[in-house]
Amino acid sequence: MVLNPVLGKLVSKRVVLASASPRRQEILTNVGLRFEVVPSWFKETLEKSSFAAPYEYAVETAKQKALEVANRMHVKHLRTPDVVIGADTIVTVDEQILEKPVDKQDAYRMLSRLSGKEHSVFTGVAIIHCSSKDNQLETEVTDFYEETKVKFSDLSEELLWEYIHSGEPMDKAGGYGIQALGGMLVEYVHGDFLNVVGFPLNHFCKKLAELYYPPSKHNVQHKKYDSIPSVDTFENLSDGESDSSNFTEHKGASKLDSSGMCSSGAIYNSENSSSVRTGFMVPLENQNGVSESGPKLPSKILELMDGFRASKALFVASKLKIFDHLKHRGPLKAVDVSNEVRTSVCGTERLLDACAALGLLEKTPQGYSNTDSANVYLTSDGEYSLHGYIIHSDDHLWPLFTNLESAVKEGSRQNHRAFGKKAEDLFKDYYHSEEVKQRFMAAMHSIAHLTARDVATAFDLSRFKSACDLGGCTGALAHELVQIYPNLKVTVFDLPEVIANTSYFQPSGQHMAPVTFVSGDFFKDNLPEADLYILSRVLHDWPDEKIHVLLSRISAVCKPGCGILLAEMVLDDEKKNRSTALLQSLNMLVQTEGKERSGSEYRSLLEQHGFTNVKIRLTGNLLDVILCAKT
Ligand SMILES: Cc1cn([C@@H]2O[C@H](COP(=O)(O)OP(=O)(O)OP(=O)(O)O)[C@@H](O)[C@H]2O)c(=O)[nH]c1=O
Numbered sequence: 084m085v086l087n088p089v090l091g092k093l094v095s096k097r098v099v100l101a102s103a104s105p106r107r108q109e110i111l112t113n114v115g116l117r118f119e120v121v122p123s124w125f126k127e128t129l130e131k132s133s134f135a136a137p138y139e140y141a142v143e144t145a146k147q148k149a150l151e152v153a154n155r156m157h158v159k160h161l162r163t164p165d166v167v168i169g170a171d172t173i174v175t176v177d178e179q180i181l182e183k184p185v186d187k188q189d190a191y192r193m194l195s196r197l198s199g200k201e202h203s204v205f206t207g208v209a210i211i212h213c214s215s216k217d218n219q220l221e222t223e224v225t226d227f228y229e230e231t232k233v234k235f236s237d238l239s240e241e242l243l244w245e246y247i248h249s250g251e252p253m254d255k256a257g258g259y260g261i262q263a264l265g266g267m268l269v270e271y272v273h274g275d276f277l278n279v280v281g282f283p284l285n286h287f288c289k290k291l292a293e294l295y296y297p298p299s300k301h302n303v304q305h306k307k308y309d310s311i312p313s314v315d316t317f318e319n320l321s322d323g324e325s326d327s328s329n330f331t332e333h334k335g336a337s338k339l340d341s342s343g344m345c346s347s348g349a350i351y352n353s354e355n356s357s358s359v360r361t362g363f364m365v366p367l368e369n370q371n372g373v374s375e376s377g378p379k380l381p382s383k384i385l386e387l388m389d390g391f392r393a394s395k396a397l398f399v400a401s402k403l404k405i406f407d408h409l410k411h412r413g414p415l416k417a418v419d420v421s422n423e424v425r426t427s428v429c430g431t432e433r434l435l436d437a438c439a440a441l442g443l444l445e446k447t448p449q450g451y452s453n454t455d456s457a458n459v460y461l462t463s464d465g466e467y468s469l470h471g472y473i474i475h476s477d478d479h480l481w482p483l484f485t486n487l488e489s490a491v492k493e494g495s496r497q498n499h500r501a502f503g504k505k506a507e508d509l510f511k512d513y514y515h516s517e518e519v520k521q522r523f524m525a526a527m528h529s530i531a532h533l534t535a536r537d538v539a540t541a542f543d544l545s546r547f548k549s550a551c552d553l554g555g556c557t558g559a560l561a562h563e564l565v566q567i568y569p570n571l572k573v574t575v576f577d578l579p580e581v582i583a584n585t586s587y588f589q590p591s592g593q594h595m596a597p598v599t600f601v602s603g604d605f606f607k608d609n610l611p612e613a614d615l616y617i618l619s620r621v622l623h624d625w626p627d628e629k630i631h632v633l634l635s636r637i638s639a640v641c642k643p644g645c646g647i648l649l650a651e652m653v654l655d656d657e658k659k660n661r662s663t664a665l666l667q668s669l670n671m672l673v674q675t676e677g678k679e680r681s682g683s684e685y686r687s688l689l690e691q692h693g694f695t696n697v698k699i700r701l702t703g704n705l706l707d708v709i710l711c712a713k714t
Pocket residue numbers: 101102103104105106107122123127148170171172173174183204254255256257259260261262265279280281
């Protein structure tokens with residue numbers, strides 16, 4: 084495998100693909116890159132005549148798409164990505180730039196222009212490396228383009244219209260998809276096929292190699308990077324050389340463990356510990372000095388095998404409030420932390436070291452201190468504290484997940500095995516004790532607060548005058564909504580046990596008037612009147628039968644034009660790409676009768692109750708958003 088070493092450089096980074104194109108997602112997923120998808124909101128309206136060459140237009144558009152996402156993620160979530168990738172594909176013929184057709188007539192114009200001729204497909208790509216200094220986003224942009232020439236056969240009118248009516252042209256530059264039916268129109272392709280499909284993978288890998296393995300004096304003389312470097316080339320690149328790259332590696336990304344394995348997939352040859360090999364095929368020399376290929380290092384599998392250890396280390400550090408202590412008193416030595424939290428020195432030191440290697444803490448000669456993200460997310464009073472959710476995960480989800488095998492065998496929740504009692508009503512279980520209720524509410528508040536801005540801004544909701552957040556718990560989303568839409572009045576509707584406990588979670592110093600709390604059970608009691616009903620992380624708790632009851636109750640009080648806003652993790656229709664959401668669906672299996680659903684499943688549920696014009700936005704945050712209106 085020659086590609087993995089370069090892509091392996093991205094393993095420990097938060098990589099974001101700023102593109103809604105399913106083709107780009109597939110091309111990069113197929114080579115094992117792990118990334119989040121955050122489609123860009125940049126409008127592709129740059130003035131084409133201001134560019135000397137068409138590829139400059141594609142490159143600039145790609146750059147603007149990626150920068151928009153980098154900025155948005157930095158400003159909105161305090162979650163600066165490490166690398167954002169943007170791309171833009173255009174077709175040029177007779178010095179005209181063709182983008183995606185706006186309608187069938189436009190597709191006809193484009194395709195008849197391409198008929199019987201050779202044209203060029205350019206994809207511009209921008210790779211943005213991001214960092215945050217004093218809360219300011221800093222970016223380093225690398226961009227390039229790739230050109231592929233494509234020749235179409237002569238297309239008859241009949242063929243052309245048949246192709247247009249297939250629907251394939253509409254979301255594709257030049258009005259065709261070479262990877263599908265459009266392939267039948269093509270006489271020849273000169274250049275990179277994937278570049279036509281939407282992403283020049285080969286050139287992208289070369290760029291990464293240039294960035295992460297800048298040629299040293301030594302190999303400038305001997306090596307020419309005019310193709311993707313071979314394994315041999317990579318073997319000669321020590322980490323020393325890669326460290327000279329501008330881009331710092333994630334801390335601990337290449338740490339050795341006792342078995343000689345590196346977390347990034349690098350391995351030390353025991354006979355030559357100074358050379359780090361980042362390939363997955365590990366050439367080792369046998370006694371005769373002949374190279375043999377060792378087994379592949381399955382770093383993804385190893386990471387998954389260890390995943391629970393990392394989770395538990397995070398849970399224990401959170402439970403011991405180590406991040407809180409370090410926020411106020413750090414840097415501290417292990418012995419001081421152990422005194423503060425009353426634990427053994429040797430155990431504490433190992434936990435702190437593990438947390439530092441996982442990137443949760445900094446370790447310096449002065450001691451351990453929090454990273455910026457530990458201060459924001461892991462302290463119990465951090466601005467976007469996940470502390471509540473972490474404690475809930477440890478106390479509640481962990482015991483349930485240890486019974487995952489039974490859940491899979493039986494197809495049902497496991498409260499009886501985890502907690503020794505039969506699950507009655509999902510929420511009654513949470514609310515049977517004050518302590519469990521507080522913990523659950525804190526967990527829900529953590530997630531609602533972290534996602535509220537993206538949920539509230541996924542669609543323009545300014546046409547609605549009143550909203551009712553059904554199961555709105557502590558009101559975290561409601562408060563965000565009234566900040567963003569000052570004319571909106573929001574009612575939070577939840578069970579009496581919840582409403583009685585919301586005061587602790589209210590933001591201080593805000594004008595509280597527009598958010599009202601009303602108690603009731605949305606399956607039984609009258610629903611407050613509203614133009615917009617919000618269900619955030621509600622439907623995934625329930626089986627379809629219960630959802631039909633709830634949606635029919637909402638539909639009965641909803642006037643035409645009024646809407647429903649759902650916030651859920653939305654699965655892709657094939658249920659194969661979004662591992663966080665698919666794991667969340669297992670999480671629902673172990674504890675509820677609900678599940679995560681795909682966009683089409685939600686659409687179908689809503690349409691059965693008279694809600695149409697269903698729009699789905701993937702936010703790149705933990706929750707996606709669906710908006711629909713009653714007709
Ligand atoms: C020529 C050709 C193009 N495409 C698709 O055309 C879109 C171009 O549009 P874009 O503006 O570059 O991208 P987008 O789809 O709008 O996504 P985004 O990156 O969010 O702007 C991309 O999808 C490409 O795959 C194919 O799937 N096959 C082909 O043969």
